[in-house]
Amino acid sequence: MKGLFKSKPRTPADVVRQTRELLVFLDLHSGSRGGDAKREEKMAELSKNIRELKSILYGNGESEPVTEACVQLTQEFFRENTLRLLIICLPKLNLETRKDATQVVANLQRQQVSSKIVASEYLEANKDLLDTLISGYENMDIALHYGSMLRECIRHQSIARYVLESDHMKKFFDYIQLPNFDIASDASATFKELLTRHKATVAEFLSNNYDWFFSEFNSRLLSSTNYITKRQAIKLLGDMLLDRSNSAVMMRYVSSKDNLMILMNLLRDSSKNIQIEAFHVFKLFAANKNKPPEVVNILVTNRSKLLRFFAGFKIDKEDEQFEADKEQVIMEISAL
Amino acid sequence: MQQLLSLLRPRSAMAGAAAAAGGGGGGDRAAARYPLDAGSYRLLCKIGSGVSAVVYKAVCLPLGSAVVAIKAIDLERTRANLDEVWREAKAMALLSHRNVLRAHCSFTVGSHLWVVMPFMGAGSLHSILSHGFPDGLPEQCIAVVLKETLRALCYLHEQGRIHRDIKAGNILVDSDGSVKLADFGVSASIYETAPATSSAFSGPIHAPSAVVSSSCFNDMAGTPYWMAPEVIHSHVGYGIKADIWSFGITALELAHGRPPLSHLPPSKSMLMRITSRVRLEDAESSARKKKFSKAFKDMVSSCLCQEPAKRPSAEKLLRHPFFKGCRSSDYLVRNVLAAVPSVEERCKDSNQLCGCARGARCLSPCRHANSVVKNRRISGWNFNEESFELDPTEKTEPQPFFLYHDDDNDRLEHDQATSSTRGDGSNSPPSPPPRRQADNAEKRQEGEEALTAAVVPHLVTILESLEMQRTVVMQVLEGGGGGDGDGDGETAAGEEMLLGYVRQLEQRVQELSTEVEEEMARNAQLQELLHERECGNHTDSSQT
Numbered sequence: 046m047k048g049l050f051k052s053k054p055r056t057p058a059d060v061v062r063q064t065r066e067l068l069v070f071l072d073l074h075s076g077s078r079g080g081d082a083k084r085e086e087k088m089a090e091l092s093k094n095i096r097e098l099k100s101i102l103y104g105n106g107e108s109e110p111v112t113e114a115c116v117q118l119t120q121e122f123f124r125e126n127t128l129r130l131l132i133i134c135l136p137k138l139n140l141e142t143r144k145d146a147t148q149v150v151a152n153l154q155r156q157q158v159s160s161k162i163v164a165s166e167y168l169e170a171n172k173d174l175l176d177t178l179i180s181g182y183e184n185m186d187i188a189l190h191y192g193s194m195l196r197e198c199i200r201h202q203s204i205a206r207y208v209l210e211s212d213h214m215k216k217f218f219d220y221i222q223l224p225n226f227d228i229a230s231d232a233s234a235t236f237k238e239l240l241t242r243h244k245a246t247v248a249e250f251l252s253n254n255y256d257w258f259f260s261e262f263n264s265r266l267l268s269s270t271n272y273i274t275k276r277q278a279i280k281l282l283g284d285m286l287l288d289r290s291n292s293a294v295m296m297r298y299v300s301s302k303d304n305l306m307i308l309m310n311l312l313r314d315s316s317k318n319i320q321i322e323a324f325h326v327f328k329l330f331a332a333n334k335n336k337p338p339e340v341v342n343i344l345v346t347n348r349s350k351l352l353r354f355f356a357g358f359k360i361d362k363e364d365e366q367f368e369a370d371k372e373q374v375i376m377e378i379s380a381l
Numbered sequence: 382m383q384q385l386l387s388l389l390r391p392r393s394a395m396a397g398a399a400a401a402a403g404g405g406g407g408g409d410r411a412a413a414r415y416p417l418d419a420g421s422y423r424l425l426c427k428i429g430s431g432v433s434a435v436v437y438k439a440v441c442l443p444l445g446s447a448v449v450a451i452k453a454i455d456l457e458r459t460r461a462n463l464d465e466v467w468r469e470a471k472a473m474a475l476l477s478h479r480n481v482l483r484a485h486c487s488f489t490v491g492s493h494l495w496v497v498m499p500f501m502g503a504g505s506l507h508s509i510l511s512h513g514f515p516d517g518l519p520e521q522c523i524a525v526v527l528k529e530t531l532r533a534l535c536y537l538h539e540q541g542r543i544h545r546d547i548k549a550g551n552i553l554v555d556s557d558g559s560v561k562l563a564d565f566g567v568s569a570s571i572y573e574t575a576p577a578t579s580s581a582f583s584g585p586i587h588a589p590s591a592v593v594s595s596s597c598f599n600d601m602a603g604t605p606y607w608m609a610p611e612v613i614h615s616h617v618g619y620g621i622k623a624d625i626w627s628f629g630i631t632a633l634e635l636a637h638g639r640p641p642l643s644h645l646p647p648s649k650s651m652l653m654r655i656t657s658r659v660r661l662e663d664a665e666s667s668a669r670k671k672k673f674s675k676a677f678k679d680m681v682s683s684c685l686c687q688e689p690a691k692r693p694s695a696e697k698l699l700r701h702p703f704f705k706g707c708r709s710s711d712y713l714v715r716n717v718l719a720a721v722p723s724v725e726e727r728c729k730d731s732n733q734l735c736g737c738a739r740g741a742r743c744l745s746p747c748r749h750a751n752s753v754v755k756n757r758r759i760s761g762w763n764f765n766e767e768s769f770e771l772d773p774t775e776k777t778e779p780q781p782f783f784l785y786h787d788d789d790n791d792r793l794e795h796d797q798a799t800s801s802t803r804g805d806g807s808n809s810p811p812s813p814p815p816r817r818q819a820d821n822a823e824k825r826q827e828g829e830e831a832l833t834a835a836v837v838p839h840l841v842t843i844l845e846s847l848e849m850q851r852t853v854v855m856q857v858l859e860g861g862g863g864g865d866g867d868g869d870g871e872t873a874a875g876e877e878m879l880l881g882y883v884r885q886l887e888q889r890v891q892e893l894s895t896e897v898e899e900e901m902a903r904n905a906q907l908q909e910l911l912h913e914r915e916c917g918n919h920t921d922s923s924q925t
Contacts, residue, residue, distance in 0.1 A: 103541070140477050144540070189471060224417040226487040226494060227474045230467035272456070272492045277463060316457055316492055 057118035060097050061127060067091040068130035071137055092142040099145045102152040119156040123167045128153070132174055132194070136187050147190045151197040165201040172207050179213045182220040182232050192231035199235070202243045209239055209250045214258075218265050222274050233277050240281065244290040251285070251294045259298065267307050272316065279311055279322040286326060299330045302339040309347070312354065321360060328370050331377040345381050352378060415485040415497055416443055422451060422497070428504070428724045433459040438500060438725065449485065452496040456489075466494060472542070480533035482553060482563035502556030503717075504724040505563075506549035510638050513721035517638045520677055522717050524707045526552060527632055529560035531704070534628065534695040537562075538621045547627035549634050556718065558710030622689035625698070629684025636673060676703040 055063070070087055101118055104110040122128065131146055138146060154164045168174065175198060181191025199205040208214070217239075220232035240247055251258065266278035286295040298304055308330065311323035330340060344351070355375050360367055416422075422439045423446075429436035434454040440446040459466065473484040473496070485497040503509060506526060510518070518526075530552055537544055544551075544562065551564040634640040680703040686692050693701070721727075 140475070144475060148541075189475060224488050226489060227467070227470050230463070231471070234464070234467070271489065273463070273489050273494075276456075318457060 057098075057101050057114045058121040060094055060101070061118055061121040064091065064094040064098065065125060065127045065130060067094060068127070068134050071134050072130060088139070092139065092145075095138075095142055095145045095149060098149045099152075102149060102156075115156055116158050119153060119163055120158050122153060123163045126171075128164075128167060129171060129174060132177055132191075135190060136184070143187070143190045147193050150194045154197040154200055162201065164198075165203065168198055168201065168204050172204075175204065175208055176211075176213070179208070179216065182216075182223070182228060185225060185228065188225075188228045189231055192228070192235060196235050196238055199238055199242065202246055205239055205243050206246050206250075209246065214239075214254075215261070218261050221266070221277070222269065222271060226273075229273070237277075237281050237284070241284055241288070244288065247285075247288075248290045248294065251291060255294065255297060259304070263304065263307050267311065272319075275311070275314070276316065276319050276322070279319055279326065283322055283325040286329060295329060296333070299333045300335075300337050300340065302337070302343055305330050305340055305343055309343075317360075320358070324358070324367075324370075324374075328374050331374045341381055344378055348378055348381065414444065415441060415449075417486055417488040419488075419490040419495065422449070422495075424451065426725055429508075439497075441497070448500045450498045450500040452498060453490070454494040454496065455492065456494055457492045470494075470496065476537070476540070476542075478533060478536040479559070480529050480561055481536060482561040499555075499561075501553040501561065502724060503554040503558075503721070504727065506552045506554065506635065508550075508724070508727060509554065509717060509721050510549060510635070512727050514717070515638045517636045518717060520636070520673060521708050522713055523632065523635045523677070524704055525558075525710065525713050526554070526560050526635065527628075528699070528704045528707050529710075530562055530628065530631070531695050531699045533562035534624055535699060538624070538695050543621050544624050545627075547624055548631050548640070552631070554713070554718070556714070558713040558718065560710070560713075621694075622692045625684050625692040625695065626689075628695075628698075629681050629692075632677075632681045632684070636677075674703070676701070679703070 067087055067090055071084075071091065074081075074084055098118065101114050102110055128150065131150065135143055135146060154162070156163065175195070178191045178195040178198065181187050181195070184191075199208055217232060217236045221229055221236055223229040223232065240251075262278065262282070266274055267282070269275050269278070285291055286298055305327075308323055308327045312320055312327055314320055314323065330336075331344070333340070336344075352375060355371055355378075358371065421443050422441055424437040424439045426438055427435055428438050428450065434452055437451045437453065439449050439451045441449055454466065456463065456466065461469075470484065470487050473482070474487075476483055482498060482501075485499070487494060487496040489495070517523075530547070534544065534547070546564060547562070551562060553561050553563050555561070630640050680698065680701050683693050683701075684698070698704075
């Protein structure tokens with residue numbers, strides 16, 4: 046195979062090999078800064094190679110990607126530790142090359158070689174790379190690049206499970222409240238992906254980790270003073286609880302009076318968007334056929350206030366589902 | 382069905398917005414140094430405003446009072462959902478080119494997102510046109526700004542990014558004549574995968590159906606007059622060549638002071654582009670005196686080729702003879718910037734109604750007063766009238782950092798009262814708030830009458846043009862679907878599409894006729910209010 050193209054144009058595998066050599070060099074010579082001409086030259090060459098990898102995988106303006114070339118590239122890429130080197134060296138690359146590298150890594154997660162996703166197998170054997178990617182949220186310069194790579198990696202169910210079950214899950218509660226909007230939102234997108242993508246895995250995680258997870262979720266996110274944190278969290282809570290696969294978790298959640306109190310406070314939030322998202326969770330408390338006495342108690346105590354609130358609760362757009370839900374909630378509460 | 386409606390959606394009316402000064406071109410993000418809290422910035426004055434955002438000139442106190450522009454986006458009012466806002470912020474954070482506006486940082490302040498950007502002293506080209514060159518810029522100046530814009534486009538396209546909203550309003554100029562392309566609200570990356578927008582039961586119920594999700598190529602995006610035919614033919618999907626079309630339209634806009642076909646309502650202008658060609662002469666007839674070089678005409682017409690594949694790439698355009706021997710940015714400073722008032726001055730004009738243009742902490746967005754003034758001046762093409770249709774009507778609670786003007790609240794209340802009569806919650810074209818301060822009353826009454834006079838005929842025109850469109854489409858249908866821009870071959874598919882258009886248009890006509898009726902009723906109501914006040918009756922009119 047290799048012999049065929051010996052001296053002529055480089056094969057995709059050649060490009061991967063050369064990229065790897067350059068990365069190894071960069072990794073070893075990281076200390077020397079400043080006017081190192083040789084290093085500069087290698088850097089430029091590396092940037093060119095990574096861009097070429099990108100154009101093989103995505104095609105360029107004139108041509109579509111060629112399957113055979115992608116397979117060759119993917120095989121060579123995961124045959125050795127190129128992915129590891131690329132992730133570790135990313136902070137040393139310039140902005141444009143970082144972006145190219147991120148896109149290359151993203152694309153590789155979907156490439157198949159003889160109907161197997163090689164990237165998934167590689168990551169399963171190298172899970173510490175995920176630790177590296179997640180810790181990227183602590184470094185402003187690389188957070189967005191590592192964040193994008195991470196979201197692509199957790200497309201693999203086994204990798205998502207690893208992250209869900211790791212201690213990193215606790216860190217996300219900090220990351221999504223970072224002051225920097227781009228980074229906090231990126232972390233939040235990853236968090237949401239982890240908790241909604243692989244249904245069965247998520248259901249299992251939520252059941253096994255119910256206590257600490259929802260206690261953190263309620264106290265740190267739903268009760269946060271930060272508008273964005275609250276708005277994203279209540280939306281995510283709705284998405285999780287309304288998913289059929291999480292019905293056991295949902296039943297447990299809506300049987301708690303503490304949860305109900307948090308939700309009722311969110312209904313009073315000054316933000317209309319938060320109110321509406323909170324309603325989609327609150328309706329589950331009201332619709333629950335087996336309401337525990339303390340939940341009934343709270344609803345009865347606040348009945349007139351709640352009914353008054355719902356009477357004036359409208360959304361801009363006509364939404365039959367919303368109106369129907371509201372009717373049902375009003376009926377349930379009136380009947381208590 | 383909603384496609385036409387979504388087309389008419391206002392893409393950021395942030396015309397006068399500012400931004401971006403020098404700094405190092407490439408390399409690492411110097412942005413890290415900008416503090417991420419509101420307390421570190423002092424807002425000086427408002428320099429632009431849109432439907433859900435206001436742009437301020439501000440200083441960053443810890444950085445030696447470095448001048449910046451801050452775009453404050455009201456996340457409660459913006460039609461985009463948080464994911465879309467994030468995508469824009471991320472795009473801006475990851476682009477690095479001297480002709481592309483890059484945000485220093487962004488953070489939230491209450492329910493507002495503050496995007497801190499470099500301050501661009503001369504404002505947008507749209508604002509420059511309307512404040513000093515209503516009939517267009519001299520050709521040599523056009524060459525300078527277009528060349529810089531093309532460099533930005535080359536960069537974006539090489540990045541696999543499509544801007545999707547190229548127009549004079551999104552090209553910003555600094556006081557030293559440097560040019561930057563801004564506003565990535567609808568930009569899309571061809572490397573990005575569509576986000577999973579599944580959300581079991583709840584769905585994005587707060588967002589109107591016309592919302593554009595920026596990562597899907599089949600979505601309508603952009604501002605009607607600059608839109609390429611294949612963007613309008615949204616089912617085809619589109620690539621970077623759509624930007625080249627908009628670039629050509631922008632060239633005409635700079636040459637004439639407004640985009641071609643802008644004398645027609647947006648939907649009409651869109652149909653014209655689907656069925657026919659835009660020619661330089663179309664626009665020229667309105668400014669006969671102007672003579673343009675052959676190179677310019679040739680450059681523009683190459684961009685405005687119906688077939689995307691035949692339009693040149695940004696890189697190729699850069700080598701076009703029109704850009705040979707192009708002047709420097711100093712030329713722009715001497716010949717253009719010298720002739721227009723500063724951004725602050727321009728803003729003062731439109732701010733005078735709220736009297737908050739003076740320094741200090743001018744925190745009141747005063748959207749309303751401002752948009753009315755703006756609207757009337759450029760109603761020929763910006764179509765803020767349409768924008769109000771999608772403006773959320775809920776009354777927002779005053780936020781700790783953004784205390785709204787009394788007027789503003791009045792308007793919201795009033796809108797709510799009237800919107801209940803208009804079923805779909807769509808808002809009406811802007812109407813001045815009923816309650817006014819006494820000293821300004823007279824002046825504003827005049828404004829209200831003028832507005833009433835302007836709005837009704839305008840709506841009637843839209844209605845007429847839609848009727849016309851329908852006739853045109855019917856004719857085309859009967860003639861065998863010959864006018865279909867891209868569908869060479871599948872006539873059946875073309876016909877089906879045209880039928881779709883007809884249905885859409887019919888629906889739209891109906892919607893508009895009810896809207897006109899409601900509008901007339903509303904105007905009558907307003908006139909009555911005016912009359913009441915003239916008689917010295919100062920009852921709380923917002924109740925009516």
